[in-house]
Amino acid sequence: MTDYPRIYAHRGAPTLAPENTIAAFSKAMEAGATWIEFDVDVIADGSLIVIHDDTLDRTTNGSGRYYGLDYSAIRRLDAGAWFSDTYRFERIPEAADVISFANASHLGMNLEIKPCYGGMELRETLVENLRVAVSQVADPSRLIVSSFDHEALARFHRACPQIALGWLFERHGQPGPTWQEGAADLGCVAVHPSVEGLTRAEVEQIREAGFDCNVWTVNDVDRAIELASWGVTGVFTDRPQDFPAEALTR
Numbered sequence: 001m002t003d004y005p006r007i008y009a010h011r012g013a014p015t016l017a018p019e020n021t022i023a024a025f026s027k028a029m030e031a032g033a034t035w036i037e038f039d040v041d042v043i044a045d046g047s048l049i050v051i052h053d054d055t056l057d058r059t060t061n062g063s064g065r066y067y068g069l070d071y072s073a074i075r076r077l078d079a080g081a082w083f084s085d086t087y088r089f090e091r092i093p094e095a096a097d098v099i100s101f102a103n104a105s106h107l108g109m110n111l112e113i114k115p116c117y118g119g120m121e122l123r124e125t126l127v128e129n130l131r132v133a134v135s136q137v138a139d140p141s142r143l144i145v146s147s148f149d150h151e152a153l154a155r156f157h158r159a160c161p162q163i164a165l166g167w168l169f170e171r172h173g174q175p176g177p178t179w180q181e182g183a184a185d186l187g188c189v190a191v192h193p194s195v196e197g198l199t200r201a202e203v204e205q206i207r208e209a210g211f212d213c214n215v216w217t218v219n220d221v222d223r224a225i226e227l228a229s230w231g232v233t234g235v236f237t238d239r240p241q242d243f244p245a246e247a248l249t250r
Protein backbone atom coordinates (compact mmCIF):
# COMPACT_ATOMS: atom_id res chain seq x y z
CA MET A 1 0.00 0.00 0.00
CA THR A 2 1.30 3.46 -0.89
CA ASP A 3 2.31 5.64 2.03
CA TYR A 4 0.96 9.18 1.71
CA PRO A 5 1.41 12.15 3.99
CA ARG A 6 -1.72 13.81 5.38
CA ILE A 7 -3.16 16.12 2.72
CA TYR A 8 -4.13 19.67 3.72
CA ALA A 9 -6.20 21.47 1.08
CA HIS A 10 -4.24 24.74 0.86
CA ARG A 11 -6.65 27.72 0.96
CA GLY A 12 -9.34 25.15 -0.04
CA ALA A 13 -9.14 23.91 -3.62
CA PRO A 14 -7.77 27.12 -5.15
CA THR A 15 -7.51 25.80 -8.71
CA LEU A 16 -11.26 25.05 -8.70
CA ALA A 17 -12.66 28.11 -6.87
CA PRO A 18 -11.26 31.36 -5.48
CA GLU A 19 -8.83 30.69 -2.63
CA ASN A 20 -9.87 31.16 0.99
CA THR A 21 -13.60 31.40 0.17
CA ILE A 22 -16.36 29.06 1.30
CA ALA A 23 -16.62 27.97 -2.36
CA ALA A 24 -12.98 26.86 -2.29
CA PHE A 25 -13.47 24.95 0.97
CA SER A 26 -16.63 23.32 -0.48
CA LYS A 27 -14.70 22.23 -3.56
CA ALA A 28 -11.97 20.76 -1.35
CA MET A 29 -14.59 18.83 0.59
CA GLU A 30 -16.24 17.61 -2.64
CA ALA A 31 -12.81 16.41 -3.79
CA GLY A 32 -12.67 14.31 -0.62
CA ALA A 33 -10.30 16.45 1.45
CA THR A 34 -10.59 15.93 5.20
CA TRP A 35 -8.22 18.76 6.22
CA ILE A 36 -8.14 22.37 5.06
CA GLU A 37 -5.65 25.21 5.49
CA PHE A 38 -6.71 28.86 5.67
CA ASP A 39 -5.11 32.23 6.43
CA VAL A 40 -6.40 34.65 9.07
CA ASP A 41 -5.78 38.35 9.64
CA VAL A 42 -7.63 41.08 11.58
CA ILE A 43 -9.34 44.35 10.63
CA ALA A 44 -10.23 47.58 12.41
CA ASP A 45 -13.40 46.36 14.17
CA GLY A 46 -11.60 43.25 15.41
CA SER A 47 -13.22 40.90 12.88
CA LEU A 48 -10.98 38.04 11.80
CA ILE A 49 -10.95 37.69 8.03
CA VAL A 50 -9.78 34.81 5.88
CA ILE A 51 -7.34 36.16 3.31
CA HIS A 52 -3.77 35.41 2.29
CA ASP A 53 -2.40 38.78 1.20
CA ASP A 54 -2.10 41.91 3.35
CA THR A 55 -3.86 43.89 0.62
CA LEU A 56 -7.16 43.42 -1.19
CA ASP A 57 -5.87 43.85 -4.73
CA ARG A 58 -5.13 40.33 -5.94
CA THR A 59 -8.22 38.48 -4.69
CA THR A 60 -10.99 41.09 -4.53
CA ASN A 61 -12.36 44.11 -6.38
CA GLY A 62 -11.02 46.32 -3.56
CA SER A 63 -7.55 47.73 -3.20
CA GLY A 64 -4.95 48.55 -0.63
CA ARG A 65 -4.55 47.42 2.96
CA TYR A 66 -7.63 46.32 4.92
CA TYR A 67 -6.51 47.11 8.47
CA GLY A 68 -8.55 50.33 8.61
CA LEU A 69 -11.81 48.72 7.41
CA ASP A 70 -14.77 47.25 9.29
CA TYR A 71 -16.39 43.99 8.21
CA SER A 72 -19.37 45.94 6.84
CA ALA A 73 -16.98 47.21 4.13
CA ILE A 74 -15.20 43.88 3.64
CA ARG A 75 -18.43 41.96 3.12
CA ARG A 76 -19.40 44.25 0.23
CA LEU A 77 -16.28 43.23 -1.71
CA ASP A 78 -16.36 40.67 -4.48
CA ALA A 79 -13.80 37.96 -3.71
CA GLY A 80 -14.60 35.69 -6.64
CA ALA A 81 -14.92 37.57 -9.93
CA TRP A 82 -11.10 37.77 -10.28
CA PHE A 83 -11.18 33.95 -10.49
CA SER A 84 -14.20 33.54 -12.78
CA ASP A 85 -17.68 34.95 -13.34
CA THR A 86 -19.16 31.85 -11.71
CA TYR A 87 -17.87 33.03 -8.34
CA ARG A 88 -18.71 36.71 -8.49
CA PHE A 89 -20.91 36.47 -5.39
CA GLU A 90 -18.20 35.00 -3.16
CA ARG A 91 -17.24 37.07 -0.14
CA ILE A 92 -14.21 37.20 2.13
CA PRO A 93 -15.35 34.94 4.98
CA GLU A 94 -14.80 35.56 8.64
CA ALA A 95 -12.74 32.93 10.47
CA ALA A 96 -15.93 31.93 12.33
CA ASP A 97 -17.65 31.16 8.98
CA VAL A 98 -14.87 28.81 7.94
CA ILE A 99 -14.83 27.16 11.36
CA SER A 100 -18.62 26.61 11.15
CA PHE A 101 -18.26 25.17 7.66
CA ALA A 102 -15.44 22.87 8.77
CA ASN A 103 -17.40 21.76 11.84
CA ALA A 104 -20.45 20.94 9.74
CA SER A 105 -18.31 19.11 7.15
CA HIS A 106 -16.11 17.31 9.71
CA LEU A 107 -12.96 18.87 8.30
CA GLY A 108 -9.74 19.18 10.26
CA MET A 109 -8.17 22.64 10.14
CA ASN A 110 -4.77 24.28 9.88
CA LEU A 111 -5.44 27.89 10.74
CA GLU A 112 -2.52 30.11 9.75
CA ILE A 113 -2.15 33.43 11.59
CA LYS A 114 -0.88 36.01 9.09
CA PRO A 115 1.85 38.39 10.21
CA CYS A 116 -0.50 41.30 10.90
CA TYR A 117 0.84 44.66 9.66
CA GLY A 118 -1.90 46.68 11.36
CA GLY A 119 0.09 47.71 14.44
CA MET A 120 0.60 46.35 17.94
CA GLU A 121 -2.95 46.94 19.18
CA LEU A 122 -4.51 45.04 16.27
CA ARG A 123 -1.95 42.25 16.66
CA GLU A 124 -3.15 41.80 20.23
CA THR A 125 -6.79 41.96 19.13
CA LEU A 126 -6.11 39.26 16.56
CA VAL A 127 -4.91 36.80 19.18
CA GLU A 128 -7.63 37.66 21.69
CA ASN A 129 -10.38 37.25 19.08
CA LEU A 130 -8.78 34.08 17.78
CA ARG A 131 -9.02 32.61 21.27
CA VAL A 132 -12.79 33.19 21.10
CA ALA A 133 -13.05 31.89 17.50
CA VAL A 134 -11.20 28.62 18.11
CA SER A 135 -13.38 27.91 21.14
CA GLN A 136 -16.05 27.15 18.52
CA VAL A 137 -14.02 24.38 16.86
CA ALA A 138 -16.02 21.18 17.35
CA ASP A 139 -13.00 18.86 17.55
CA PRO A 140 -9.96 20.78 18.84
CA SER A 141 -7.82 17.65 18.41
CA ARG A 142 -8.16 18.28 14.65
CA LEU A 143 -6.95 21.87 14.79
CA ILE A 144 -3.40 23.15 14.23
CA VAL A 145 -2.57 26.84 14.50
CA SER A 146 0.57 27.89 12.61
CA SER A 147 2.37 31.10 11.75
CA PHE A 148 5.53 32.60 10.32
CA ASP A 149 5.02 35.19 13.08
CA HIS A 150 6.43 33.31 16.04
CA GLU A 151 5.64 36.13 18.47
CA ALA A 152 1.97 35.90 17.53
CA LEU A 153 2.17 32.13 17.90
CA ALA A 154 3.68 32.52 21.39
CA ARG A 155 0.92 34.96 22.36
CA PHE A 156 -1.72 32.58 21.02
CA HIS A 157 -0.12 29.73 22.97
CA ARG A 158 -0.41 31.71 26.20
CA ALA A 159 -4.10 32.29 25.45
CA CYS A 160 -4.84 28.71 24.28
CA PRO A 161 -2.14 26.36 25.62
CA GLN A 162 -4.11 23.25 24.67
CA ILE A 163 -4.13 23.90 20.89
CA ALA A 164 -1.44 22.24 18.71
CA LEU A 165 1.01 24.65 17.07
CA GLY A 166 2.99 24.53 13.83
CA TRP A 167 6.26 26.48 13.44
CA LEU A 168 6.12 27.89 9.89
CA PHE A 169 9.31 29.18 8.37
CA GLU A 170 10.88 30.33 5.14
CA ARG A 171 14.35 29.11 4.46
CA HIS A 172 15.83 32.36 3.16
CA GLY A 173 16.62 35.15 5.57
CA GLN A 174 13.70 35.09 8.02
CA PRO A 175 14.79 37.03 11.13
CA GLY A 176 14.47 35.57 14.62
CA PRO A 177 15.12 32.11 16.00
CA THR A 178 15.32 29.01 13.81
CA TRP A 179 13.01 26.07 14.38
CA GLN A 180 15.84 24.35 16.27
CA GLU A 181 16.03 27.36 18.59
CA GLY A 182 12.34 28.15 18.96
CA ALA A 183 9.89 25.37 18.14
CA ALA A 184 10.44 23.23 21.24
CA ASP A 185 10.40 26.23 23.62
CA LEU A 186 7.08 27.28 22.18
CA GLY A 187 5.68 23.77 22.61
CA CYS A 188 5.04 23.26 18.89
CA VAL A 189 3.96 19.80 17.76
CA ALA A 190 4.97 20.41 14.15
CA VAL A 191 7.48 22.23 11.97
CA HIS A 192 6.20 23.52 8.62
CA PRO A 193 9.04 24.03 6.11
CA SER A 194 8.72 25.13 2.51
CA VAL A 195 9.28 22.38 -0.06
CA GLU A 196 11.80 24.59 -1.87
CA GLY A 197 15.27 23.48 -0.81
CA LEU A 198 13.93 20.83 1.57
CA THR A 199 16.29 17.88 2.01
CA ARG A 200 15.78 14.41 3.36
CA ALA A 201 18.36 15.20 6.06
CA GLU A 202 16.33 18.22 7.19
CA VAL A 203 13.15 16.15 7.38
CA GLU A 204 14.99 13.53 9.42
CA GLN A 205 16.31 16.21 11.76
CA ILE A 206 12.80 17.57 12.30
CA ARG A 207 11.35 14.11 12.91
CA GLU A 208 14.20 13.03 15.20
CA ALA A 209 13.62 16.17 17.25
CA GLY A 210 10.10 14.83 17.84
CA PHE A 211 8.08 17.11 15.56
CA ASP A 212 5.60 16.37 12.83
CA CYS A 213 6.81 17.79 9.52
CA ASN A 214 4.16 19.41 7.32
CA VAL A 215 5.49 20.77 4.02
CA TRP A 216 4.11 23.54 1.78
CA THR A 217 3.21 23.70 -1.07
CA VAL A 218 3.24 20.33 -2.87
CA ASN A 219 1.11 20.08 -6.01
CA ASP A 220 2.42 16.80 -7.40
CA VAL A 221 1.19 13.43 -6.11
CA ASP A 222 4.47 11.57 -6.79
CA ARG A 223 6.41 14.26 -4.95
CA ALA A 224 4.06 13.87 -1.97
CA ILE A 225 4.69 10.10 -1.98
CA GLU A 226 8.46 10.69 -2.10
CA LEU A 227 8.21 13.13 0.81
CA ALA A 228 6.24 10.57 2.84
CA SER A 229 9.11 8.12 2.29
CA TRP A 230 11.43 10.77 3.81
CA GLY A 231 9.25 10.91 6.93
CA VAL A 232 7.08 13.93 6.05
CA THR A 233 3.78 13.68 7.95
CA GLY A 234 1.71 16.16 5.93
CA VAL A 235 1.70 18.33 2.81
CA PHE A 236 -0.27 21.42 1.90
CA THR A 237 -1.53 21.18 -1.67
CA ASP A 238 -3.38 23.46 -4.09
CA ARG A 239 -4.66 20.33 -5.86
CA PRO A 240 -6.49 18.06 -3.37
CA GLN A 241 -8.57 16.81 -6.33
CA ASP A 242 -5.50 14.98 -7.71
CA PHE A 243 -5.08 12.75 -4.66
CA PRO A 244 -6.84 9.39 -4.20
CA ALA A 245 -9.32 8.88 -1.38
CA GLU A 246 -6.85 6.75 0.59
CA ALA A 247 -4.49 9.76 0.76
CA LEU A 248 -7.19 12.27 1.67
CA THR A 249 -8.72 10.38 4.56
CA ARG A 250 -5.78 10.20 6.93
Ligand code: G3P
Nearest residue numbers: 037039052112146216236
Ligand atom coordinates in the same frame (compact mmCIF):
# COMPACT_ATOMS: atom_id res chain seq x y z
O1 G3P B 1 0.45 27.11 5.91
C1 G3P B 1 1.22 26.73 4.80
C2 G3P B 1 1.33 27.82 3.78
O2 G3P B 1 0.04 28.33 3.54
C3 G3P B 1 2.25 28.93 4.19
O3 G3P B 1 2.42 29.91 3.24
O4 G3P B 1 2.09 32.02 2.08
O5 G3P B 1 0.76 30.03 1.41
O6 G3P B 1 0.27 31.17 3.56
P1 G3P B 1 1.33 30.82 2.55
Ligand code: MG
Nearest residue numbers: 037038039112
Ligand atom coordinates in the same frame (compact mmCIF):
# COMPACT_ATOMS: atom_id res chain seq x y z
MG1 MG C 1 -1.25 29.85 4.37
